[in-house]
Amino acid sequence: MAEPINVHYSASGKSFTAVAINTAAKAGEWIKSKLGAYTSLNQKASPGDLVTEIDKGSEKLIKNLIMTHFPEHSFLGEEGVEPGPLASAEALESVKGADYLWIVDPIDGTTNFVHGFPFFSVSIALAFKGEVIVGVVYDPSRDELFVAEKGKGAYLRGKPMHTSTEATLSESLLATGFPIDPVKALPLNMKGLQAVLPKVRNIRNGGSAALHLAYVAAGRMSGFWEINLNAWDLAAGSLLVQEAGGQITDTVGTPYHLGVRNVAATNGRIHDELLQVLKEAGAAEYEE
16 A cells, blocks of 8 residues: 655644554454454444444544544544434534544444445545545455545545546446435435436445545546435545545535535536436435
């Protein structure tokens, strides 16, 4: 694994990006070593919203490593927040005044991890005054490290990443997810799926929003959308997409910020067309 060139975000000589890369790699390798070896499995908000002691152990490892280097920084991790959109919003609100905020999903794709399905990732982002400046997504199953720095581009295995060139939905391979909220979010996303699917080449659901965003950045997918995600699902991937030349907004077209929960990320070329299809299907507006 190679760091991107021109790493420049640093404090006291310590590179934020290097710390994020090293931390994600260490957590990812530890997670991979625990495949099939978890001992506790608990359900959070729904049967599809799982947590193991590996999630918690990964978050503890990540937090300890980051705080060793930057003890004055703030930290927002999935496992430190109660399930549900209200708790997520309150957690984000509680740290919004922080100058430097690390936003972490210790295992994005826990259900995949539990079943041994090799599509899960470690997602680590650093925001400065509310704007993401470093984003790292690491896929331990493939040993793929996706890295972005604000204004410095996005990289995979140290080589520049760029979004795909498809200009229409009909040429596009998209990704989405199946939200854990069965009452509002899931039916809304399914409505979007039903509207978008006939208009595209095909749609995938790998089960890790962070990796879906990384794949959009890498040009492997033309776009991704999903309803009712959290800051830790999106923060790192949002910068990957932007720095690879893509576009990321909420599903009604508002530019991405840390509070976005309903996301649309594309190569930029198909963005308006995707948003229009979701709007016409009544699948873009979601209320808590």
